Structure formats: structure tokens, C-alpha cells
Amino acid sequence: MLLILISWMYIAFTLLIWGTAGNQWLKTQVRIPLVKTILGLGLVTFFAGVWAFFGRIHWEFHLALLVLNVFLGWRYYPLWKRAVFQSYLRFQAWSWPLKGYFVVVSLLLLAQCASAPYVIDNESYYIQNIKWLNEYGLVKGLINLHFFLGQLSGWHIAQSAFNFSFLYDRFNDLSGLLLWYGFAFAMERLSIYFERKKRIDLVVGLFPITALLLFQFISAPSPDVVVYVLSFLIFYLFITEFHQPTRATFVQLTFLVLFTLLAKNTALTLALLPLYWFVVHFKTLNICFPKVALLCGLTLGLFVVKNVITCGVPVFPSQLFSGQYFDYSLPPEIEHFYYEELKKYGYFLTTENYDAFSRWELFLRWLQLPKMNGLFNKLEVLLLVLTPFVFFIIKEKGYRVVYGILVIQLGVLFATSPQYRFFLNGILFLTCLWLSLVISQRKAVYSLLFISLLPVFWAVLVPVNLNRFSNYRFMLELSHFKPEYTLTPHPNSKYQMYFESLKEGNLNYYSPKSNDFFWGTYNGPLPTVNKEQIEYFKTYFHLIPQQRTNNLKDGFYSKYLPDDTQRTP
Known part of the structure; x- marks a missing residue:
């Protein structure tokens, strides 16, 4: 825990000064600390991604990053110093229950990050992708070794820039830090809600009640956490300034969406939100087009070059650009096998059964899956069916547009890979929206927050067997904290494995x-x-x-x- 805390302090300082510098360069007029943090994280990720084109993200990269940190810290000292002071004043303005909750959840976050990783994808390609970046940078045709390595995420590039592999081999905890920032943002919105009574502040403020679910993603560098945290921030900006978005907010929203897509392209439908603004408010926002086009071009360039190097195709995973562009491009036989496995994975079917089922039969199969998968699938459908009735109470049109985007998102996922974790951002947001209708008083909100922490304590401190709840193999026991992790965290893999050459x-x-x-x-x-x-x-x-x-x-x-x-x- 202690070592993770020290690493987080350095990362937080880096993101603060890069975010401050980016705010000045892009003239985005950022007032929300989390937006500035993501701005800094996006810039460092882009820097690391470009670096990886030419070499490894190792001590050489960190030396360059340190030099830039010193320069930017000196150049923008008054601005980031003021930002730190303003954050302190914001924290002081919170009520004591919110402060107490935040301190407790921060300790639990550190404890969970110090525990063994839980997400099974960590054991198939998260660790390996980050190790390849740390030791070699982007490697041509890496997908041929293991086609999951072709799913290299922008989040893994960010993690490779902040795991300090040349110093210590147990830091892969950037997801935990991002969730900490997300909870801080939620606490601030709750504090403001009790003064101004705006519903969107309450909806975002209820985000931490999902901690039990989200904690299982943070001890591994899971890109899903990025989608869950930033979706709430993106929806907040969109709904808050729905009727008259400023140019600065439009650029902020676009940047947040681009970074989310770089981390996880299953969130592609989020791009419809800034597009909606641009079309509806074209006369006001068209002057931002050069700046937005530059951001989109740089992000798309990093995404495409990354894929061309590692996969030999401009977009992966996608069958739109399949082909043998290079000598190291994935052979069509294996590519076909990959997409066949991907599309049936969400249904737990063999190829023969999948081909024999109609679309309606696949939907029923998906809906009736047992255990956790079926539960969340039913919840997705239930929320999408019932939420339109909420709009008889909530008149703001921004919520309706967000709802429409979520419907499109589920439709796209159902046609590709209908795994509930790819729609979890929608489930979480709509659940908090419904709760905001029935829980709005200060005491009730505080009670709900602290009650939601009780199962988190249990999950972090006590071994919990998930075999009865999950359809996935190897997801049998939640990671839990042990006293020896107080100083040094668990290794980056859940398993102590031996290897043969x-x-x-x-x-x-x-x-x-x-x-x-x-x-x-x-x-x-x-x-x-x-x-x-x-x-x-x-x-x-x-x-x-x-x-x-x-x-x-x-x-x-x-x-x-x-x-x-x-x-x-």
C-alpha cells in the first residue's frame, strides 16, 4: 500500500502539471479538476505512444519525462500551485460525512490495488502488453504471437508510462488511481448538490455506491475502468451544458471522448455526443473545428499507427480493414477464427449452436444466461425499457439524448460481442438516475454511501468465492488484502506460475x-x-x-x- 501511495503521489503531480500546461496550450478553460487530470493523462499517454514507435518505455523515457516535469512545473508554477490550493478549499467545503467516506474509500482503494489482480484478461494479455512496451516498445506483428496482444489499449500505453518497471516490478495500479479521482469528483458534486439541488449532481454523486463492482477491476490495468469513470464525467458535461455549450466545454468533451475511445473502442457510440453538439450548435461551435480536428487527427493517428505496427491492419479488432497489408499481418484463417470466437463468446455457445440459432433465439439465450451474466443482461434490458417513463418526471432533454446513445450502444454490442461489462457504464448511469428519484435527502444519501461500503470491506478483507455467481472460469475467488501488502503489493499476476523454455x-x-x-x-x-x-x-x-x-x-x-x-x- 505504502509503495503504491508513493507512486500515486508522483503520478498525480505529473498529471497536474501536464494538465495545467495542456489547459494553457489548448485554451480549454478547465475548471473541473478531473477534466484537467484526464487532459494531463492524455498528453502523457500520447507522448508515451509516440515514444514507443521508436523505442522502449524504460528508464530513458522516465528520464525524459522527469526533465519535462521539471520544466513544466517551473514554467506553470503559479497555475498548478493555485490549482492545488483550490482543490484543498474544495475538500474543506465538504461536510464531515463526505470527508470521512472519502478517507475510508481511499484506504480501501489502496488495499485493493495492493491485493492480487482479479480480472482474467490480466493473465492473458494485460501484463504481457505492458511488458512488451516497457522492454521493446511497439513490436511489429506482435499479434502473430498471441492474437489477444493485438488488443493493445491506449490505457496500457498509459500504464506502461507509470509502472516504473526499471525500478520495481509490482506497479500496475493506474486504474485504481483513476477510480480515486472519479470518487473525488463524485464527492464534490454531492457537496454542491446539497446546496444547489441540481439532479445531475446527485446522479454523479451516487457513482461511488457501485464501489463493490468497480473494485474488482482496479488491481489490474483494466481499460473498462476508464469507460466507467469517464462516462459519468462525459454525461455530466453534456447534460449540464446541453442547451448552450461553450466552445471550451465542447473541446473538453471531445478530448474526454477521444481518450475514452483510445482506451476502449467498444465505447465508440460516446463519439455521438460531441457530434450532436457540433451539428445542433454549429453556428457557435464551428470556430472550434480546427482545434477539434487536430485532436481527432492526433488520436486517430496514434490509434492507426499502433495497430499497423502490432497487427498489420489500421483498425483492430474490426473486419472492415482486414487484409494482408504487410508480411507480418495476421493470416486470414486466424483472423476469421478470432472473430468467430469473439461473436459467440457473449452467448457461451459452440460454433455449431451459434450458427443454428436465429437472432431472436440468440437474444433469448443471452437474456437467460445463468448467474451474474444473465442478471446484468436482464438489468440492461429492464433499465432500457423502463427509463423512458422517467422522462415524464425529468424534463431535461439532455438525459433523453444520453439514453438514446445508450440504446445505440447496446444495439452495436449485441451485434458484435454482447458482454455485459461493455455496457456497464450505461447500467451504472441509469441505475444512479433511477436512485436519484427516490433518494435525495442528505441523511438518506449519506446512509446509502456508508451502507454500500460494508460489502466492499468484506470483499477486500475476506476471501469470497465467485463460482456460484459467475459463468467464467478462473474467476473463482476475489482478491483480498493481507497484512504483508501494507508495504509491498502483491505481484502483478494473481498466480505464481513457473515457465519452461x-x-x-x-x-x-x-x-x-x-x-x-x-x-x-x-x-x-x-x-x-x-x-x-x-x-x-x-x-x-x-x-x-x-x-x-x-x-x-x-x-x-x-x-x-x-x-x-x-x-x-
């Missing part, structure tokens, strides 16, 4: 021993891939991953074995 053609790789997770790579040395995965693609597709040269930095390609007969499993 193997060779396939010119590829020397490491494979985990004694595991039954087909996609598992854990915290293995580079390059790590499960030998069962190598054998599977070798048997069914007659393809094996190979190094392009003797240098791992030069990347990988998929080699067809001689006299192969293609067949699909």
Missing part, C-alpha cells in the same frame, strides 16, 4: 507449466505463449509464429507449414 522453428519462447488456461501468459518472460496454443494453431491451421529476425524488437510473422491443408476446427 521451448523452441518452435526459429522462435524461442516460454510456456507456463501446470495450467489449464489456453490463453494464459501470466507474468512470464518475453516472449511467452502457451505451448498448447502453439500446437492448436499448428494442428488446425498449419501455422506457427516465427521471429522476423533474431531481434525480438523486429517482431513476428505467421509461417505456413509446407504442404498444409487448411481446415477449421
Whole structure:
């Protein structure tokens, strides 16, 4: 916990001065601390992403970052000093219950981040993607080694810039820090709600009651946390200034949406919000077009170049731009296999059953899934069906537009990969909206906040078996805090895994021993891939991953074995 806290203090200072500088460069007139923080985080992420084109994000990068921190800290000293003082005054203005809640939840956040990671994607590609960035930067054709590595997120670039791998190998806690900022923003809105009684402040202020659910994502560098936290901020800005958005707010909203999409492209429909503003308020906002176009161009450029290097295609995952553009592009056989697995994953069906089901049968199957998946799927549909009735009470049109965007989002996800965690931002926001109708008095809100902390205490401190609730394998026990984590956190992988060194053609790789997770790579040395995965693609597709040269930095390609007969499993 203590080491994580120290790292967070340095990261927070970095984001403050970069956000202050960005606010001056873009003239965005940011007044909300969380917006300034994301502005700083976005700029550092872009800097790290460009750096990774040419080299590793290692001590050299951190030396350059430190030099820039010193320069920007000196250049904008009066501005960021004033921002710190204003944040202190905001905190002082909170009531004692809000202060007490925030202190307690901050300690729980640190405890959870110090505990073992829980998200299974951490064991298949989160850790490995960040290690590749730290040790080699962006690597050509990395997707050929393990196609989940093609899902390299902008959030992993950000995490690679702040895990200080050259000093310590147990920092992957940026998601926890972002959630801490999200809770601080919610507490501030609650404090303001009790004075001004604006509903959107209450809706955002209720965000922390979802802590039990969100805590399970933060001990790993999960991009989902970015979507959950920033969706509330994006919806807040959109609804607050719905009728007459300023140019500065329009640029802020666009930047927040772009950073969210860079972290997780399943949130693509959020881009409709700034687009809506631009169309409806064109006469006022068209002067911002050059600045917004520059932000969009830089973000899209980073996204496309990242994909071209790691995947050999401009957009991944997407079948719109499939093709053999480079010698290291993913072969069509494996690409087809990937998309087939992706589309049926949310239904827990075999390929044969998926192909035999109609759209309506797939919907019923999705709706009737057992355990946690079925529960959240039913909740999604229930909220979308019932929420229009709320608009007889809530007259603000901004809520209706947000609701429409969420309907589109669920439709897109249902057509691609209908996993409930991809719509969780909508579930959380609509749930808080409904709660705002029945819980609005100060004492009731305080009671709800503290009651919601009780299961969080239990989940953080006591082992909880999730086998009865979840359909996913390997999600059997929540990570919980142990006294030895007070100083040093748990390693970045949940599992203590041993690896064997193997060779396939010119590829020397490491494979985990004694595991039954087909996609598992854990915290293995580079390059790590499960030998069962190598054998599977070798048997069914007659393809094996190979190094392009003797240098791992030069990347990988998929080699067809001689006299192969293609067949699909």
C-alpha cells in the first residue's frame, strides 16, 4: 500500500502539471479538476505512444519525462500551485460525512490495488502488453504471437508510462488511481448538490455506491475502468451544458471522448455526443473545428499507427480493414477464427449452436444466461425499457439524448460481442438516475454511501468465492488484502506460475507449466505463449509464429507449414 501511495503521489503531480500546461496550450478553460487530470493523462499517454514507435518505455523515457516535469512545473508554477490550493478549499467545503467516506474509500482503494489482480484478461494479455512496451516498445506483428496482444489499449500505453518497471516490478495500479479521482469528483458534486439541488449532481454523486463492482477491476490495468469513470464525467458535461455549450466545454468533451475511445473502442457510440453538439450548435461551435480536428487527427493517428505496427491492419479488432497489408499481418484463417470466437463468446455457445440459432433465439439465450451474466443482461434490458417513463418526471432533454446513445450502444454490442461489462457504464448511469428519484435527502444519501461500503470491506478483507455467481472460469475467488501488502503489493499476476523454455522453428519462447488456461501468459518472460496454443494453431491451421529476425524488437510473422491443408476446427 505504502509503495503504491508513493507512486500515486508522483503520478498525480505529473498529471497536474501536464494538465495545467495542456489547459494553457489548448485554451480549454478547465475548471473541473478531473477534466484537467484526464487532459494531463492524455498528453502523457500520447507522448508515451509516440515514444514507443521508436523505442522502449524504460528508464530513458522516465528520464525524459522527469526533465519535462521539471520544466513544466517551473514554467506553470503559479497555475498548478493555485490549482492545488483550490482543490484543498474544495475538500474543506465538504461536510464531515463526505470527508470521512472519502478517507475510508481511499484506504480501501489502496488495499485493493495492493491485493492480487482479479480480472482474467490480466493473465492473458494485460501484463504481457505492458511488458512488451516497457522492454521493446511497439513490436511489429506482435499479434502473430498471441492474437489477444493485438488488443493493445491506449490505457496500457498509459500504464506502461507509470509502472516504473526499471525500478520495481509490482506497479500496475493506474486504474485504481483513476477510480480515486472519479470518487473525488463524485464527492464534490454531492457537496454542491446539497446546496444547489441540481439532479445531475446527485446522479454523479451516487457513482461511488457501485464501489463493490468497480473494485474488482482496479488491481489490474483494466481499460473498462476508464469507460466507467469517464462516462459519468462525459454525461455530466453534456447534460449540464446541453442547451448552450461553450466552445471550451465542447473541446473538453471531445478530448474526454477521444481518450475514452483510445482506451476502449467498444465505447465508440460516446463519439455521438460531441457530434450532436457540433451539428445542433454549429453556428457557435464551428470556430472550434480546427482545434477539434487536430485532436481527432492526433488520436486517430496514434490509434492507426499502433495497430499497423502490432497487427498489420489500421483498425483492430474490426473486419472492415482486414487484409494482408504487410508480411507480418495476421493470416486470414486466424483472423476469421478470432472473430468467430469473439461473436459467440457473449452467448457461451459452440460454433455449431451459434450458427443454428436465429437472432431472436440468440437474444433469448443471452437474456437467460445463468448467474451474474444473465442478471446484468436482464438489468440492461429492464433499465432500457423502463427509463423512458422517467422522462415524464425529468424534463431535461439532455438525459433523453444520453439514453438514446445508450440504446445505440447496446444495439452495436449485441451485434458484435454482447458482454455485459461493455455496457456497464450505461447500467451504472441509469441505475444512479433511477436512485436519484427516490433518494435525495442528505441523511438518506449519506446512509446509502456508508451502507454500500460494508460489502466492499468484506470483499477486500475476506476471501469470497465467485463460482456460484459467475459463468467464467478462473474467476473463482476475489482478491483480498493481507497484512504483508501494507508495504509491498502483491505481484502483478494473481498466480505464481513457473515457465519452461521451448523452441518452435526459429522462435524461442516460454510456456507456463501446470495450467489449464489456453490463453494464459501470466507474468512470464518475453516472449511467452502457451505451448498448447502453439500446437492448436499448428494442428488446425498449419501455422506457427516465427521471429522476423533474431531481434525480438523486429517482431513476428505467421509461417505456413509446407504442404498444409487448411481446415477449421
